[in-house]
Amino acid sequence: MLKAVYPGSFDPVTNGHLDIIKRASAMADTLIVGVCGNPNKQSLLTADERVELLREVTKNLENVEVMEIEGMLGEFAKEQGANVIIRGVRDISDFINEFQRAIINKQLTGDVETIFLAASPENITLSSSAVREILAFDGNLDMFVPEAVKAKLKAKNEREG
Numbered sequence: 001m002l003k004a005v006y007p008g009s010f011d012p013v014t015n016g017h018l019d020i021i022k023r024a025s026a027m028a029d030t031l032i033v034g035v036c037g038n039p040n041k042q043s044l045l046t047a048d049e050r051v052e053l054l055r056e057v058t059k060n061l062e063n064v065e066v067m068e069i070e071g072m073l074g075e076f077a078k079e080q081g082a083n084v085i086i087r088g089v090r091d092i093s094d095f096i097n098e099f100q101r102a103i104i105n106k107q108l109t110g111d112v113e114t115i116f117l118a119a120s121p122e123n124i125t126l127s128s129s130a131v132r133e134i135l136a137f138d139g140n141l142d143m144f145v146p147e148a149v150k151a152k153l154k155a156k157n158e159r160e161g
Ligand code: ADP
Pocket: 007, 008, 009, 010, 011, 014, 015, 016, 017, 020, 038, 086, 087, 088, 089, 090, 094, 118, 119, 120, 123, 124, 125, 126, 127, 128
């Protein structure tokens, strides 16, 4: 029985995240997508908005749940009975960070393993920060985020911009 957590900021969720979610949900019995607040980053979307968008774009994936992670990832995984953490890796700099986090999470939890999925070739240069930059210049987001995300971001931009 594989219960996995895929944590991230998802500010906003991109096609790269969605690709990892689909591939991980095909391997796991249950996949929890965990929305983390990052104290070092100022976010574009609130945690509630990020959760809502993730629920919308994963609504057809039956074994996927979306939740907010308030405390430490390792503790959250244990509370949920998850035995695996999923992370996506785009390049060597992701790998260095992810490798360190994986070791620390293993030290903290004892038995929660991290599985890395390599980004699909079309997504290796895609990041939430690139999407936020394109949005700031009101650029075309069609290639980078699902339709529901684009609609939400454009509406937010118009309201606040
Ligand atoms: P964090 O702030 O925790 O890195 P992100 O939302 O930026 O959160 O990313 C969550 C996870 O998804 C990370 O493992 C990251 O490496 C991975 N990821 C981000 N963008 C992509 C992408 N384009 N393709 C594959 N994985 C990605």
